[in-house]
Amino acid sequence: MSSENVSTRGTILHLQRLSTEDGPGIRTTVFFKGCTLRCEWCHNPESLSRHRQVQWLANRCIGCASCVAACEVHSLTLTVEGIVRDRGLCVTCGRCVEACPSGAMEMLGKEVSAAELTAELLKDRAYFEKSGGGVTLSGGEPTLQPAFCAALMDALHAEGVHVALDTCGLSAPGVFSELAAKADLILFDLKLMNPDEHKRWTGADNSRILRNLEIARDFVSRSGGAKRLWIRTPLIPGATTAPDNLAGISAYLGASFDGSVERWELCAFNNLCRDKYERLGMRWTFAETELLTAQQLTQMGEWARSGGFDPSRTFVTGAAKAS
Ligand code: SF4
Ligand code: SF4
Numbered sequence: 001m002s003s004e005n006v007s008t009r010g011t012i013l014h015l016q017r018l019s020t021e022d023g024p025g026i027r028t029t030v031f032f033k034g035c036t037l038r039c040e041w042c043h044n045p046e047s048l049s050r051h052r053q054v055q056w057l058a059n060r061c062i063g064c065a066s067c068v069a070a071c072e073v074h075s076l077t078l079t080v081e082g083i084v085r086d087r088g089l090c091v092t093c094g095r096c097v098e099a100c101p102s103g104a105m106e107m108l109g110k111e112v113s114a115a116e117l118t119a120e121l122l123k124d125r126a127y128f129e130k131s132g133g134g135v136t137l138s139g140g141e142p143t144l145q146p147a148f149c150a151a152l153m154d155a156l157h158a159e160g161v162h163v164a165l166d167t168c169g170l171s172a173p174g175v176f177s178e179l180a181a182k183a184d185l186i187l188f189d190l191k192l193m194n195p196d197e198h199k200r201w202t203g204a205d206n207s208r209i210l211r212n213l214e215i216a217r218d219f220v221s222r223s224g225g226a227k228r229l230w231i232r233t234p235l236i237p238g239a240t241t242a243p244d245n246l247a248g249i250s251a252y253l254g255a256s257f258d259g260s261v262e263r264w265e266l267c268a269f270n271n272l273c274r275d276k277y278e279r280l281g282m283r284w285t286f287a288e289t290e291l292l293t294a295q296q297l298t299q300m301g302e303w304a305r306s307g308g309f310d311p312s313r314t315f316v317t318g319a320a321k322a323s
Contacts, residue, residue, distance in 0.1 A: 006115035010148025023164040025133025032139035038203035047140035052109035060104035070099035114151035134162030143171035169209035250307025268318030291321035
C-alpha cells in the first residue's frame, strides 16, 4: 500500500486485546471514536462523539486544583463536590490531563496513523496465528472514518491478518461497499425490524441499514466462501426483545439471507457500562434495568428460532441474571 495511505490518521478510543467475542479466534478489537447511531442502550457512550473528550474520575481526585490552574479557558472549577466542568468551553487541549498528579483527568480518544496502529496490532500476531483470530474494527462506527478504516484494513491485509468489520450498518452505501469489500468477516448489527421503532430507539430508521445489509450479503455470496457475514441483535429489555421483533428479524433473514449468514447472535443485555455514563455526566435510560434471566433468554431464543432463519445457526450469548 502507498505511504500516503498508511499515514492516514484517525481517532480511536482504545484497543481490547485477547477478545473472544468479536469474531473467530483470539482477536484484538479496535474501538473507533464516533458513531452514526444514538442507541439509547449504547454500551460504549465514550465512543459516541467523533471528537476527543476529557473525563474526570472522582475516585482518583485528591482535590489539588492543578487541573483548574492548568486550564487556560477556565472550563474547570473545584467545588466541595469535586471538579465541575463547563464542557462548552473545553477545547480538549489536554493540559489538565498532563497537570493532574493522580490520573483523575483522562483524555478519551487518541489520534493515530494507520501505520502506527498496524505496528501496535502486529504485536499480537502470534495470538492471531495460533487461534485463527485477527483484528476486529469496532466502535463507535468504523465506517464513520472511511479513509482511516480502509488504510488500516489494507495495511493489516498486507501483513496477512484477518480483519472483521463490526458495523451498525448506517453509512452511505458507497462508503459501506468500499469497506465491506475489504472485510474478511462482517459483524452486522440488526436491532429492530420496525422502522419507526428503530428511529425511536436509535435516532434513525433502518432503511439504509437494510440496504447496506443487502450489499454485505451480495459481497459474501459472490466471495465463494472467502468472506463471512454474522448478524448480531442486542437483547435490550423493552426495546428489542418483543416476540414480533425477534421472529420478524428471523423471518427477514430466513427469506433473503439464509445462504449467506453464517451465524445470528442474540446478545444478552448487560449493565457493565453504567459507571461510564456517570463518569461522562450522561443519563442512561437503562441504568436501573436488570439483567435478563436464563428463562427469559431461553424464551427469546425460541422466538428467534420460530421465524424462519436456520435455528442451528441462531445463538443466544452473554450472561443471565444470577438466580
Ligand atoms: S482539556 Fe484543556 S480546555 Fe479542556 S478542561 Fe482540560 S485544560 Fe481545559
Ligand atoms: S489535578 Fe487531578 S487530582 Fe488535582 S483536582 Fe484536578 S482532577 Fe483532582
